[in-house]
Amino acid sequence: MHSSTLLILLLGLMALAYHFGRKRAISSAGGIARINTLHSLPAYYGLYAALWAGIPAMLLMALWSGFQNEILIAILKSELPPSLMDGLSTGQVGLMVNDIENLASGAIVSGSVTPEMQAVADRYAQLQRFADWAMWLAVLAIAVGGMGYAWSRTQPRMRARNRVENIFMVILVVFSSIAILTTLGIVLSVLFESLRFFQSISPLEFFFGTLWSPQTALRADQVGASGAFGAVPLFTGTLMVSAIAMLVAVPIGLMSAIYLSEYAPRRVRSLAKPTLEILAGVPTVVYGFFAALSVAPLIRELGMSMGFSVASESALAAGLVMGIMIIPFVSSLSEDVINAVPQAMRDGSYALGATQSETIWRVIIPAALPGIVGGILLAVSRAIGETMIVVMAAGLAANLTANPLDSVTTVTVQIVTLLTGDQEFDSPKTMAAFALGLTLFAVTLTLNVIALHIVRKYREQYE
Amino acid sequence: MSTTVEAMGQRVGAMSAAELSSRPDSRATVGDVTVANPRMVCREVDVWYGSKQAIKGVSLDIGKNEVVSMIGPSGCGKSTFLRCLNRMNDTIDGCRVEGSIQLDGQDIYDKGLDPVPLRAQVGMVFQKPNPFPKSIYENVAYGPRIHGLTNNKAELDALVEASLRKAGLWNEVKDRLDQPGTGLSGGQQQRLCIARTIAVSPEVILMDEPCSALDPIATAIVEELIDELRANYSIAIVTHSMQQAARVSQRTAYFHMGDLIEVGETNEIFTNPRHKLTEDYITGRFG
Known part of the structure; x- marks a missing residue:
């Protein structure tokens, strides 16, 4: 039954x-x-x-x-x-x-x-x-x-047809609102937990404090748990890793997009494009151990041989590998906008006796620039939210440093460490994760909105 | 123009059946393809797109200070032929050009010849106005900049102004040179594209249906401009409008299915076509 x-x-x-x-x-x-x-x-x-x-x-x-x-x-x-x-x-x-x-x-x-x-x-x-x-x-x-x-x-x-069509429309509306309501639910739950966190820790300390040490005492007699929640080292760490990643991804991604859309013969393109997109399909955990086990030791040895002191888990290693991961985002979005520049622009430039590179740098890239910037912003928001690579390769120490060879930690890494293992769900330590998550969400949402706005505005220009 | 068409109709109507049937119907070009003072000389030009032949053995001269119009039904190859004259067809995959095309005695398909400077000598204006998404000033300055035609800003300013004046656009845009060229009206955009072409001092200007996207008033302005430009340049214009061909050109070439059917003085072509296909086309029997 x-x-x-x-x-x-x-x-x-x-x-x-x-x-x-x-x-x-x-x-x-x-x-x-x-x-x-x-x-x-x-x-x-x-x-x-x-x-x-x-x-x-x-x-x-x-x-x-x-x-x-x-x-x-x-x-x-x-x-x-x-x-x-x-x-x-x-x-x-x-x-x-x-x-x-x-x-x-x-x-x-x-x-x-x-x-x-x-x-x-x-x-x-x-x-x-x-x-x-x-x-x-x-x-x-x-x-x-x-x-x-x-x-x-x-x-x-x-009118059976109209009634059936209406019922199907209602079914579709119900299903699509499931997705929207879920998003709303996630945002609200993060928001309310964050508000609870900010009741015990002031937002001023959280956003401007420079000491991050979230261990709080579980029992009154515990020692060595100060519970400092200044998130600035996490923000700077996130920024540094993302900046290194963008330094890698933007030039490589943009150049390959230009090559693929303007120079590559059709056969090369049909091979190279899917290969690049495979990069986007590699699970981030694989990038993570590639960063932790291959790139980080390599950078350490290189640095040591040149007389630098390099942490075994460095911002540089995490940033480099994250940059590789983001290349396909930048390249495929840029390629789309470059291809969207009308052929008439190229013809007009060639007909004035411009060479291919003059046409690309003086006409096509300026015309595609808003779209490219939009694509890069989307990639930045992806870099900021990336977790697995930094968990494995950037380290846990909340150092406030500008040295990429040091170990840094990021917002995402701290969220992971705050919420893994046995936790009590009403201590500031656990709820700090929600405040971090909310900050992260606000930043990436803003970036995405700006990026999509730029991309859409650019599209309208030619349609 | 309408009087010309009427005159032509009377003339054709007055012909006897014997006269009509005695006229040639082959695909060999009727009329004289040469001119006394040629700037461009094309002989036996074949163009292939892959295995499909788009132009079949076309010979045609383009004289100094004249406007040659090319007419014919869609797909007859007139645009393809035009694009051969500044090697714009190079950018199309699988396009192959045979025969000889000379500019001032120099074969432009010579292996040692670089198509890039050629295109500065043989400029082109397209069917749809295609200003770059830059300011009006930068649109005109683009060509002189890449070719290094001027030594300083003052010279460049002067060249931009002269080009815009020649294109009859200066008075309309002199107060807003820093605004985007894409913000102009369609007719102004097309004249901006002509100014941009003139700025690199070409010898020949190719125009591929330059007025098909314009309204009648803008068309009249551009046609007037074409007539003025004839004083300094050789112009080859492809058009779908027979009235336009009659208004702006001194010689007319009629293309049909990749063949150049008939060439002659524009007046002659429109009043007294010698080939049956030309007559059918200009009397509106097809196309």
Whole structure:
């Protein structure tokens, strides 16, 4: 009596409804020969019936499955014999209810089972069986009722096509609002946790303090946990790693975009473009260990041989590898905008006796510049939000330094370390992660909005 | 123009059936392709796009201080031929040009010849006005800058002004030279493109349907300009408008399916076409 059985049954009913709805539409028109008296094609009447049979029933089923257990537990609690509840705190009652649920479904129970508990569990199992049956009956009744309603409405003048189209539009709206509401939910949850954080730590300290040491005492007798939340070292670290990444990605990405769009023969382009895009498909964790195990030691050895002191986890290593990762962003976005510069611009320049490089640097790049800048801003926001490479290659020490050979840490790395492992979820240490996340989100959102605005404005210029 | 067409219609109507059938119908060019003082000389030019032949053995001279118009139905090869004259076809993949095209006695398809300076000598104005997304001043200064034609800012300013004056645009834009050229009206943009072309002092100007994107008033201004430019330049113009060809050109060449069918004085072509295809086209029987 699983609910998936019910779902399959419902789908079967929908198929039946389709079949009969279609047949009824044809017969109501007076046979296949007079089918043009129908407002819509017969299939729409079938779909109309199927949707009426399926959607209300499925909605009921979803609601029922969502709330059944809570209602049953509430009934159960009100029926608990007082002897079981004697001297128990709310938490312990919750545990016991959990035990009873487990007992009823035949799973392992934490304590010993008393006859009283066994009785309650039996009662619970009985309630559950009853509720399941009731759900089956109700859902099937609604499905058949929906079918009957569609059946009674089916007549040649009924605008079945418009109704079906409307239902589909509503379904699409519901699904797209799921994505939007999820985003909104994430933003709000981060926002509220951040506000809680700022109640215990002042925003002034967070945004302008230069000492970051988020270890707070779990117990009163703990030592060595100062709990300083000045995020400036994290911001500078993030900025430095991103800046190094952009120094790598922008020239390489832009040059390869120019080569691919202006110089490369078609065959080279068809090979080189996918190869570049493979870079974007490499998982960032792979970049991470490439940075930590290959690039960082290489930089360290190089630096040492030249007499510099280089940390084994340096901003330079993380930035270089992140730059490689971002190349395909810059190159494919730039290539798109360069290709969007009309051929007429090139023709006009060539017709004045300009060479190819004069045309590229004096006409095409200036024309494409807004779009290229937009692409670069998108890449920057990607660099700032990147996590895995910096976790593995940049280090954890919150140094306030301008030396790229030092170990630095970034906002994303600190969020990861604050939230991994065992945490209490009401200490400033944990909630600092939300404040960092909110800052990060605000910065990347702003960058994206600016970038998209620039790109769109540029597109309009030629269309 | 309308009187010319009427006159032509009467003339054709007056011809007997015998006269009509006696006229040549082959694809050999009718009329004299040469001129007394040629600037460009094209002989037996073939153009191929891949395996498709777009131009078949076309010979034509472009004289000094004259406007030659090229007319014909769409796809007849007139634009392709025009683009051969400054090697703009080089930028098209799979395009191959055979035969000889000379500018002042120099073969422009010679292996040792660089097409880049050639295009400064043979300028081109396109169908759709295509000013660069730069200021009006920079649009005109672009060519002189890349060719290093001026030594200082004052000379460049003077050259820009002279070019805009020659294109009849100076009075309209002299107060807003720093504004984007794309903000001008269509007719002004096209004259800006002509000014840009003049600024590098070409000998020949090629125009590929320069008025097809313009309204009648802007067209009239550009046509007047073309007539003035004839004093200093040789001009070859492709046009879909027979009235325009009659108004601006001294000689007319009629193209059909890649063949040059007939060449002659513009008056002659429009009043007394010698080839049946030319007659069919200019009397509106097709095209």
